[in-house]
Every structure is written in structure tokens, then in C-alpha cells.
Amino acid sequence: MSRSIWIVAEHQDDNLHTGAAELAGAARSVGDHVAAVVCCEAGSTVPAQAAPFVDQVLVIENAALSGYTAGLWAQGIVGLAKESAPAAILLPHAPLGRDLAPLLAARLDAGLLTDCLELQWEEGLVGLRSVHRRKLVSRERVATPIAIATCQRGAFAASPAGDAAAIETASVAIDDTAARTRLLSMERAEVGEGSITEAEIVVAGGRGLGDAEKFALVQELADAVGGVMGASRPVVDQGWVPHDRQIGSSGVTVRPRLYFALGISGAVQHVVGMRESDVIVAINKDPKAPIFEYAHYGIADDVFKVVPAVIANLNS
Amino acid sequence: MRIAVCMKAVVDSQARIELDGDGNLRQDQLRFEVNEYDLYAVEEAIRLAESDEGHVTVISAGTADAVQGLRKGLAMGAADAIHVDCDPDDLDASGVAAVLAAALHDGGYDLVLAGVESDDLGGSQVGVLLAEALGYASTTLVVGTNEPVDGAMQVRRELEGGEHANVQVQFPAVLTIQSGINEPRYPSLKGIMAAKRKDLAVKGLADLGFDGAPARRVESLGLTIPPPRELARMLEGGAEETAAELVRILREEEKAL
Ligand SMILES: Cc1cc2nc3c(=O)[nH]c(=O)nc-3n(C[C@H](O)[C@H](O)[C@H](O)COP(=O)(O)OP(=O)(O)OC[C@H]3O[C@@H](n4cnc5c(N)ncnc54)[C@H](O)[C@@H]3O)c2cc1C
Numbered sequence: 328m329s330r331s332i333w334i335v336a337e338h339q340d341d342n343l344h345t346g347a348a349e350l351a352g353a354a355r356s357v358g359d360h361v362a363a364v365v366c367c368e369a370g371s372t373v374p375a376q377a378a379p380f381v382d383q384v385l386v387i388e389n390a391a392l393s394g395y396t397a398g399l400w401a402q403g404i405v406g407l408a409k410e411s412a413p414a415a416i417l418l419p420h421a422p423l424g425r426d427l428a429p430l431l432a433a434r435l436d437a438g439l440l441t442d443c444l445e446l447q448w449e450e451g452l453v454g455l456r457s458v459h460r461r462k463l464v465s466r467e468r469v470a471t472p473i474a475i476a477t478c479q480r481g482a483f484a485a486s487p488a489g490d491a492a493a494i495e496t497a498s499v500a501i502d503d504t505a506a507r508t509r510l511l512s513m514e515r516a517e518v519g520e521g522s523i524t525e526a527e528i529v530v531a532g533g534r535g536l537g538d539a540e541k542f543a544l545v546q547e548l549a550d551a552v553g554g555v556m557g558a559s560r561p562v563v564d565q566g567w568v569p570h571d572r573q574i575g576s577s578g579v580t581v582r583p584r585l586y587f588a589l590g591i592s593g594a595v596q597h598v599v600g601m602r603e604s605d606v607i608v609a610i611n612k613d614p615k616a617p618i619f620e621y622a623h624y625g626i627a628d629d630v631f632k633v634v635p636a637v638i639a640n641l642n643s
Numbered sequence: 644m645r646i647a648v649c650m651k652a653v654v655d656s657q658a659r660i661e662l663d664g665d666g667n668l669r670q671d672q673l674r675f676e677v678n679e680y681d682l683y684a685v686e687e688a689i690r691l692a693e694s695d696e697g698h699v700t701v702i703s704a705g706t707a708d709a710v711q712g713l714r715k716g717l718a719m720g721a722a723d724a725i726h727v728d729c730d731p732d733d734l735d736a737s738g739v740a741a742v743l744a745a746a747l748h749d750g751g752y753d754l755v756l757a758g759v760e761s762d763d764l765g766g767s768q769v770g771v772l773l774a775e776a777l778g779y780a781s782t783t784l785v786v787g788t789n790e791p792v793d794g795a796m797q798v799r800r801e802l803e804g805g806e807h808a809n810v811q812v813q814f815p816a817v818l819t820i821q822s823g824i825n826e827p828r829y830p831s832l833k834g835i836m837a838a839k840r841k842d843l844a845v846k847g848l849a850d851l852g853f854d855g856a857p858a859r860r861v862e863s864l865g866l867t868i869p870p871p872r873e874l875a876r877m878l879e880g881g882a883e884e885t886a887a888e889l890v891r892i893l894r895e896e897e898k899a900l
Contacts, residue, residue, distance in 0.1 A: 395808075397782065420767075422802045425759070425819075426783045429768040432737070433775030438860030439736065441767050453864065458764050462660040463668070465764075466864035507780035507813040511797065516805030528899075552900060564823035576803055585899040606899050608889065609875060624892060625875035626885045636886030641900075 330448070332358030333385075333413045335404065336365045336377050337423050343376035346419045351380040351486035353478045354417055357448045361486075364407065364416075366400045368393040379488035386496045391503035394513070395423065398506040401430040406499035408435055408473060415452045415474040421576075424477035431475050438469035440476040452476060457595075461617050480576070481599060516579075523572060528554030528585045531574055531601070532562060535590020535611065535630060539567040544634055545589055551638045557581065559591045575600035589630045593618030610634065644697035644791065646688040647747050649757040649769065650681040650716055652708040656762065666865050677712035680758025682719075682827040684820040687788060688756050689720040689828075694790065698722050700750065704742050705731050710843070717838035718830030724843040733856040740772035745851040748777055753791070755817045759784055767819075774817035782812050783819040 332354035337344035347363065354361040362383040365374045371393075374384045387403035408416060408431070416431060418424035420442040432439035440454035444464075447453040452474035458465045469475075523529060530552065532545035542562065549556040556572060563573040574581055575597040586604035591597060593609070593616055601607070602621050609622035612629050619625045626633050654660070655674040663669050688699045701716035703709035704727040713724040727742050734742065747755065755777070760767035767783075774781030786807070787799030791814065800808045801821050812818070830838070848856065878885040878892075893900045 398780070422784055422800070425767050426771070426781075429736075429771035430775065430781070432768070432860075433772050436860075439768055440861060442765055456765070457869070458866070459654060459660045459668075460656060460762070461869070463662075463866045464869045465866050468862050468864055469860065470862050471860050507816070508782050509811040511809040511811050514799075514807040514809070560822065565826065570805070573805075577801055578805060580804070585893065585897075606893070606897050607875075608893070614877075619875045619877070620872045622875035624889060625877045626889065627877060628882055628885060632882035633886050636882045637889060640886050640890045 329360050330358045331360040331362060331411075331413045333362050333364050333408070333416045334381070335400075335416065335418045335423070335427065336363045336373060337419055337421070338365070338367065338373045338376075341371055341373060343373050344419070346421070346480055347377055348380050348485035348488070349480070349483045350417050350419060350478060353443075353446055353483040354381075354415075355486055356483065357446045357452065358414065362413070364404055366392040366403050374494045375491070378491035378494060380486045381492050383492050384494040386494060387499055387501070388496055389501040389503070391501060391506075394510040396506050396510050397426050397430055397508055399501055399503060400427055401434060402501055402505065403497075403499050404431055405434045407497050412473065415469075415476060418475070418477045420477035420479050428475050428477050435473050435475070436471060437473040437475045438471045440467055440469060440474070443476050443478050444482045446476065446478070479595065517571070522579070523555050523557050523574070524579050524581055526555035526581070526583055528552050529557045529574070529581050529583045529601070529604070530554045530587040530589070531557035531559065531591060532589045533559035533591030533597075534561040535592075536562070539565070541631070542567045544630065548587065548589070548634050548638060551641045552585070552587075554583075554585070554587075559594075559597050588618050588622065589634060591618055592616050593621060644692060644695050644754065645700075645750065645752045646692055646697060647700045647702055647750060647752045647755045648681065648684045648688045648716065648721065649743060649755065649773070650685070650701055650703045650709070650712045651678045651758070651761050652676070652703065652705050652712050653678045653761050653763040662866060662868065666867070668866060675708040675711070677715055678758050678761050678763075680760060680762070680820060680822060681712070682715075683822055683824050684756040684758050685716045685719050685721065686825045686827040687820055688754070690825065691754070691788060700725060700752075702727065702743060702746060704729055704734070704739055704746075713843060714838055715830060717841045717843070718834040719828055720834065721841075723841055726843060726845045727851070728845050728847050729856070735859045735861040736766050736768045737772055737860045738857040739769050740776050741857045742848060742851060742853065743769070743773050744776035745853070746846055747773075753814045753816075754796075755779065755815075757817065757819050759819045759821045770817050770819035777815070777817070780813050780816040781818070782810050782816070784821045785818045786821050786824045788818070788824075
């Protein structure tokens with residue numbers, strides 16, 4: 328019997344998110360029929376954009392579905408899944424999946440595996456998840472007839488584009504008066520002049536710098552190497568530096584020639600924003616910090632000892 | 644406004660994580676702390692409650708390790724606490740949501756806040772599952788709240804790459820709270836003293852109408868230590884030596900400076 332895996336297509340402003348091809352790749356790793364479910368308004372080109380990556384596109388069309396509204400997308404997908412009973416439904420471990428996947432799980436009485444790094448099929452959907460701050464991997468299996476999972480961005484090889492799959496419009500009724508959350512507006516990111524994304528050298532500091540005053544060391548090294556200062560999220564959250572300096576999934580993505588990570592642990596949400604840099608240098612006093620897995624050069628020592636020595640060395 | 648906040652005792656970030664001979668997490672060297680995201684949730688609840696003389700209840704499902712977090716929530720300013728006494732190893736995320744819902748369903752809450760995820764297991768699903776179990780609306784990744792108007796609240800939801808969505812949520816609702824929304828207060832000495840006199844109700848699963856732990860939807864197949872990944876070229880020696888070597892490499896080998 329063929330095993331059908333659905334992916335929920337993520338899109339904005341009529342553009343399919345590039346992560347959809349990865350999600351299709353994840354679905355192929357455990358299924359032999361892959362369908363993309365697209366919630367959109369009539370006339371959207373998103374179904375056609377998804378078609379090359381999957382075997383079938385199922386479109387749930389309604390004027391109320393143009394922006395993401397949890398309850399309405401859930402209504403459509405749950406309605407369709409109850410009719411067609413896919414083996415699993417996959418979403419990105421991103422704002423869409425964090426919001427929608429547990430809604431689908433609750434309404435389909437399904438087990439949910441989040442932030443999966445790898446999927447397997449062993450009498451049910453098995454997911455590998457990183458736990459305890461990446462020190463352990465947990466293998467978990469969904470025990471319900473339909474499985475839901477969210478996949479970590481970048482963890483799965485993208486499905487190559489092939490022939491465009493057939494696009495079918497599903498007939499599910501959407502009652503848009505039933506939504507208890509409503510999207511009012513979107514705020515786009517502001518990309519300032521001379522922003523960090525254009526810098527050739529980025530010197531980023533993390534919570535390991537201790538406080539706002541001591542964080543000045545990051546700017547000092549940036550000045551010494553002619554680079555731009557950046558930061559991890561806790562630094563921005565605590566107001567040491569403005570938000571446009573935040574690197575990572577909820578900040579900016581940078582690809583400089585040289586990247587310094589000072590007192591940054593290397594959480595996945597940070598790493599996705601810098602791992603493409605040409606040369607990565609990490610200085611962290613914990614020799615087991617995950618950042619060393621991404622760096623090309625590492626120094627397991629105190630930033631307050633090493634960085635002043637680096638600056639002195641550059642100036643001599 | 645009546646607000647409940649979910650708190651979890653998570654394995655301390657500094658704790659030694661080791662497996663025993665059977666591949667189970669060695670419990671003897673674990674230490675617990677409050678999940679950081681939950682502290683943002685407690686702070687937000689207290690601020691919202693302060694503006695309209697509301698009532699904040701903190702709740703945690705877990706072993707006795709959960710009590711320390713609840714005490715902290717009370718010391719920060721919550722009015723009372725509920726400890727659902729159970730072994731979290733017996734529950735999956737849907738089970739945790741079910742027991743929390745059973746303890747909260749007759750509390751008449753307008754809002755339930757939870758952290759976006761837990762620092763140790765990173766499940767990021769209990770908040771929304773709890774909303775569904777209670778029949779509440781939900782939204783996630785909240786980095787800003789507004790004064791409620793006509794039984795609804797406008798919240799700011801964080802998306803990726805610096806984008807945000809403004810979402811209108813009808814009460815009652817569950818919001819999952821993301822860091823950056825506020826700076827959690829440190830409990831004052833007065834707060835810590837006052838917390839000792841506040842009501843901390845303990846409820847077992849049987850008190851909440853469960854006959855044993857709720858059935859699992861997700862089963863654990865075991866924990867493993869990830870294979871070591873290729874590491875950076877580590878520079879050894881004292882700070883002077885490693886700094887000099889780094890500058891030399893970046894200048895001469897990488898030609899990056
Ligand atoms: C939905 C979501 C989105 C997120 N988006 C982002 C994002 O865009 N960007 C981002 O960065 N994070 C993001 N995060 C947060 C992320 O999960 C981590 O919490 C964060 O990256 C940790 O920052 P850090 O490495 O600075 O702090 P920590 O993890 O606390 O690490 C501090 C490090 O400093 C080291 N250290 C301490 N003192 C010293 C010293 N004196 N010398 C040398 N080293 C020292 C420690 O060993 C430790 O490794 C997001 C999280 C979520 C849930």
C-alpha cells in the first residue's frame with residue numbers, strides 16, 4: 328500500500344517559501360507519495376510553484392486564506408485529512424509549524440514530533456530530535472493513525488524539481504466566522520543602510536560577554552579588524568544592542584568573508600544565520616560548546632583574555 | 644483579568660548529561676531550574692494583571708522539582724500556585740496538556756500564558772495543545788501584548804528574519820511567550836517572604852479525575868549520544884599564544900585580514 332505524506336506549503340505574498348522543497352525532501356525520505364497542501368485565495372500561483380517538488384498539489388481555496396490565520400488553515404487541512412487520511416503531515420519548524428502543527432495534532436487526535444532532524448518509518452513515523460541542548464538525540468515514534476511532524480530548517484536535502492504535479496482543488500468549506508484569531512497586519516523587517524548583511528567581516532558577541540558594558544569588547548575587536556558588530560538574541564533581548572544587529576532565524580542572515588563568534592554557544596537558531604560565512608572563528612570558554620562544530624578555528628578560552636590579546640596583536 | 648501561567652522545571656543548562664547502562668538519562672546528577680521562557684510569561688502575566696487588579700495563578704506539572712519554580716513565580720508576584728504532582732516521564736506533550744487542562748478548566752481564566760518551548764526538550768507544543776484541550780483560542784511566539792478591548796487582545800507575533808504579525812486574539816486564549824517581550828523581575832526579599840504564605844495547592848492525577856497517566860500519542864524509542872562532529876581547528880596554549888596564532892592564520896593562511 329502506498330504511503331502518502333502531506334506537506335503544508337508555507338508562503339507569503341504569493342511566493343512559496345524555499346523551505347517547501349526541503350519539506351518535500353523530508354516527505355520523500357519516509358513516503359512514496361508526496362502531496363503539498365496549499366491554503367490560499369483563488370488565483371494564487373503558489374500551487375503551481377509547489378507542483379515541481381511533489382506528486383500532487385491539493386489546494387484549499389478561500390478568500391480568507393490569503394494571510395495565515397491559524398484556525399482557518401487548520402479547518403481546511405483537518406477537513407481534508409479526515410477525508411483522505413494521509414500517513415503523516417509535515418510542517419516547517421518555523422513560526423507556521425510552531426503555531427499550526429499542534430492545532431492539527433489536537434484536532435486529528437494525532438501525535439506530534441517537533442523540530443525533527445531525520446525521519447524514519449518503523450511501524451509508524453519515527454523522528455530524531457535533538458534534546459538537552461544538543462547533548463542527546465531522542466528517537467520517538469508516533470503511535471496514532473495520522474502522524475504530524477515539524478522539520479528543522481536545513482536538516483533535510485531539498486527534493487529536486489521535476490515534472491509539475493497535477494493540481495486539484497479540494498472542496499472543503501471554510502467558515503471564516505469561526506476564527507478566534509485574526510491577522511490584522513504584517514510588519515516587514517527594516518533593512519537599514521550599511522546593514523550588517525553587507526559587511527565583509529562580522530564580529531558577533533553573545534550572552535557570554537556578561538553585560539552591556541563588557542559587550543563593548545565586541546565593538547573594539549570589530550574596529551580593530553574593520554568589521555561590523557553583531558549579536559546573538561539574548562544580547563538584543565536585554566537591550567545591549569539594537570535589534571538590527573541580531574543574527575539568526577529571527578534576525579538577519581549574514582555570509583561575510585570572516586565571522587567571529589565571541590561568547591556564543593551555537594544554538595541552531597543562531598547558527599542558521601551565520602553558518603555560510605567563509606571563515607568562522609569561535610572563542611568560547613566551554614570546549615564543548617556546539618559553536619565549535621561550525622567554526623573553522625576555535626579557541627576554548629575566556630574572551631576577556633583572548634580578545635584583548637588579539638587586538639594588541641593586530642595593532643603591533 | 645484572571646491569568647494562569649504554565650511553568651516547567653527543566654534540566655539545568657550546567658547539569659551533567661549522561662546515560663546509564665540502559666540508555667536512560669542518569670537522574671542522580673540532574674539539577675533543575677525554571678524554564679527561562681516561562682519567566683517571561685510570568686512577568687508578562689504580572690504586568691497585565693497589575694494594570695487591572697487581576698489575579699495570576701502559576702501552575703506546573705511535575706515531580707517535587709516543580710515546586711521551586713512555583714515559589715519563584717509566587718515571589719515574583721503571582722497570587723497562588725497549583726502543583727500537579729506527577730512524573731513527567733509518564734506523559735507525552737498531549738498528556739501534559741491534558742493534566743494541565745484538567746487543573747485549569749474551572750478556573751475561569753481569560754488568558755493562559757506559557758513559554759514558547761522548554762529549554763531541555765524543546766517540544767514547543769504544550770501551549771497550543773492546552774488551548775485545544777480547554778477549547779481556548781491560541782497564538783504563539785508572542786513578543787508584545789496590548790490592553791484587552793471587548794474580550795480580545797491585539798498581540799505582536801514574531802516571525803522570521805525580523806518580521807512580525809499583529810494578531811487579534813479572542814479571550815479566553817493561550818499565548819506562548821517569546822524572549823525579548825520584557826525583562827523578568829528578580830523576586831524581592833519581601834516577595835520571597837510573602838510567597839511563603841501564599842496558597843500552593845497540590846493535586847494528584849487521581850484528584851483531577853485520571854485513572855493513571857493519559858495514553859501516549861508519542862512513544863520514546865531511546866536516547867543516544869550524537870556521534871562526535873568534526874570540530875574546528877582548535878588553537879592551544881595561553882591567551883597570548885592562541886591570539887598570535889589566530890592573527891597569523893587569518894593574515895597568512897586565510898588572507899582574511
Ligand atoms: C523561535 C526562536 C527564535 C530564535 N531566534 C534567534 C536568533 O535569531 N538569533 C539568536 O542568536 N538566537 C535566537 N534564538 C535563541 C537561541 O535559541 C539561543 O537561546 C541563543 O542563540 C543563545 O545565545 P548565546 O549563545 O549568546 O547565549 P548562551 O547560549 O547563554 O551562550 C553563552 C555562551 O558564552 C560562553 N561564555 C560565557 N562566558 C564566557 C567568557 N568569559 N568567555 C568565553 N565564553 C564565555 C558560554 O560558554 C556559552 O557557550 C531563538 C530562539 C527561539 C525559540
